[in-house]
Amino acid sequence: EACADARVAADAMAALKRGDADINVGACGAALRFITAIAAATPGADVTVDGSDRLRRRPMAPLIEALRNLGADITCTASEGFAPLHIRGKRLDGGKVAIDASKSSQFVSALMLAAPAMTQGLVIDPGAHVQSAPYARLTECMMAHYGITTDTVAVEGRPAIAVLPGKYRPADIAIEPDWSAAAFWYEIAALTAGWVTLEGLCAGSPQPDAVTAG
Numbered sequence: 001e002a003c004a005d006a007r008v009a010a011d012a013m014a015a016l017k018r019g020d021a022d023i024n025v026g027a028c029g030a031a032l033r034f035i036t037a038i039a040a041a042t043p044g045a046d047v048t049v050d051g052s053d054r055l056r057r058r059p060m061a062p063l064i065e066a067l068r069n070l071g072a073d074i075t076c077t078a079s080e081g082f083a084p085l086h087i088r089g090k091r092l093d094g095g096k097v098a099i100d101a102s103k104s105s106q107f108v109s110a111l112m113l114a115a116p117a118m119t120q121g122l123v124i125d126p127g128a129h130v131q132s133a134p135y136a137r138l139t140e141c142m143m144a145h146y147g148i149t150t151d152t153v154a155v156e157g158r159p160a161i162a163v164l165p166g167k168y169r170p171a172d173i174a175i176e177p178d179w180s181a182a183a184f185w186y187e188i189a190a191l192t193a194g195w196v197t198l199e200g201l202c203a204g205s206p207q208p209d210a211v212t213a214g
Contacts, residue, residue, distance in 0.1 A: 070094065
């Protein structure tokens, strides 16, 4: 399933680059959130993003609100706060934005991915309660690999993420096996006082679920 989601996200990016008018991301919530932010910050983009009935129930309001506060042109064509979304992309100034990340760190990651295209870059204040915060740090790690500079700054005494403007550079990367899938087997071993050997996993991986092997 994780591989399928990665393919959906890659296909969505390819469709955006081609200038397709419609992008279907199936049931992949991550692809929906990432492509929404990236399309909103892509000058000249004019696209409708949609997917399955399940996808249309995935919450999008915090991300849509944050992007609109940055000047994005996003219309919810059926129900406010949910897909399908009609997005007219443009150059966004960036600066600073607050977002409620208590439901999903994907909202933060989506803003991070789009931030380098903004004139001033972006400081993202995710609030005091970030759901699955380690995945935002994983996003920082992957962006650094492709030449984007990020930093942790303080906003009202809370940690916030600063992303500098820039351009992604091409780079090779080895796609690691999925620690989230492996974590279930480590949990079974821990609960049963047994042991398990899983081959191919990367020690020291930045994936948050790698901690289950500790």
